Amino acid sequence: MTNTINDVAQKANVSKATVSRVLNNQGGYSEKTKRKVLEAIKELEYFPSGIARGLTNKRTHTIGVLLPNLTSSLINEFLHKIESVAHNAGSSVIVCHTESQGIKTMKYLQLLHEKRIDGLIMASTALKKEYYDYIVKMKVPLVLLSAYSDYPVPYVTANDYNAAYTATKYLIQKGHKKIGMISGNEVECIAGNKIPRVEGFKDALSDHNIFFDDRHIEYGRFSIDDGMTGLSKLIEQIPDLTAIFTENDEIGMGVLSAAYNSGIKVPEDISVIGMDDISLCKFMSPPLTSVSLFHSDMAEKAANIMFEMIESQAEVKNYILGHQIVERQSVRSQ
């Protein structure tokens, strides 16, 4: 059995209250008793129980992170940064991967509720009413990461519409006129909402008087395979296609891979620009031009906001981070 504060108190011939005081450096005790207590602690190898402490303190020093199926390098960037901030704040992180289209989300929410987490970060997730209502009941600060919501919830995200617009415009400025897109969403709208990256793409095209129709956009599921199949479909539908904007880098990788397999040269035959600027872009063949959304900064910001809310209850505002094209070698001038 692990030793408790009582054992220490007994061994040091003091009350457990005193032990607690020494433990938390609260002052109000003599040097002598402090030494006695410290000694007993060392001898008994006593280590306080965070869970018992949490019971009285109403704080578990644990936060939850809900993550959907994202590119693994994105998940890692998010998780890593959040963890880093959390640990600096003396908290630990419980991760929950919400696999396929969040049917498990409610279950995880309950689990986290039961664990009495101090706060919750949801990444890249559409905040459904069901979730929101439940989280409100949990009475736990929530921060959205790489997501937006109409509910009064702070979020940290990029402007996906603008970023997609920028990427498309970049292609246009490079002289491309036949431009396709491969989206990661299987349908054109999510829960009735337009997909920002798709809209940005469309609007950039319209604004520059470049023709497009449904055949210029393929829909998939954000996987590399979708990039592979997407390329052939796009080429089939638009034979004189010269450039492709992919909704994320993973799809972009798929395009690169499919191009390699079918003897299509990038960027000579076709230009490709991705999005997210994951670390792998640099190592593609050719290195993939992409749009950085500063995910690491996003995660850090979100985590910081989270802890601010935990500490001070204060309402915190939203942050929309910028984006930046990272030129590499997958796009050429037309």
Added chain:
Amino acid sequence: MTNTINDVAQKANVSKATVSRVLNNQGGYSEKTKRKVLEAIKELEYFPSGIARGLTNKRTHTIGVLLPNLTSSLINEFLHKIESVAHNAGSSVIVCHTESQGIKTMKYLQLLHEKRIDGLIMASTALKKEYYDYIVKMKVPLVLLSAYSDYPVPYVTANDYNAAYTATKYLIQKGHKKIGMISGNEVECIAGNKIPRVEGFKDALSDHNIFFDDRHIEYGRFSIDDGMTGLSKLIEQIPDLTAIFTENDEIGMGVLSAAYNSGIKVPEDISVIGMDDISLCKFMSPPLTSVSLFHSDMAEKAANIMFEMIESQAEVKNYILGHQIVERQSVRSQ
């Protein structure tokens, strides 16, 4: 304030013992009181506190996972599987990334100790005496994942030596005679121990009477960049090199990338075989031949063992999983 079991008891005009019984389906109560209690629970939106329960139960239904800096797709495979098993067992997982060479490891162990986790999984980490001693004091079941130890601790891992031997032999059988290796370890030995994958490489060469010396092996830090610099160094030292075995796929990707940048064709000019068979291999240009170590199975096994130990206290034996070459297009016959 969140409602407690007392509030429910009061509302339903029963004792909290009865509420507890209903909550845990322990029987011994009339249908009528059950209904009353359930109703009160619903009205008050009562949800039991796992931390209060943990205090009496001595079980927090939380396990810890310690991860070093690995390829993000590996981390994800590990984490995802462990999480999946954990959630099925009604537990959640706290992640701890031990960043650069584990100086933080002890701090994390203390944190997990304080959190009173039920069990601990350490991935790809050399179990130092300091860690081991501390974990023994924690009195928490420990499972090593993708690691081996002389301490009496169950582990689930591949036989790295054999896998490397197999990979090298594969290259030899393809007719290669000038073979280099890029290791991810900065030095030839870790804490006095030879690196299994390096030894497997060397022995395969020796056993087949193929000459090699120090110039045939480059050391780095498991990053893609090391693959990039490693390639040029290797070629400089061994101009007639025809094949490279990289200690992991990430380094292999670096080699592919560096080759692309310097106009070296893979596999025409040089063959490359990686290790781990991460999901990205399939999408490299060319697709990277690798050795699968079945990491997903490893993680699942480790997690299952973990929960067996938690449930039954029983000593559990070790598992060494097999490996398999996954042929793609980065190696050609010489």
Added chain:
DNA sequence: TTGTACGCGTTATCAG
């Protein structure tokens, strides 16, 4: 079938 009382490990309050 139901209620009482106590333990779990810690912190906080109030005396002394």
Added chain:
DNA sequence: CTGATAACGCGTACAA
């Protein structure tokens, strides 16, 4: 400066 004692929220013998 220090010590009882009461929470905290839940489980569980034991008693009724």
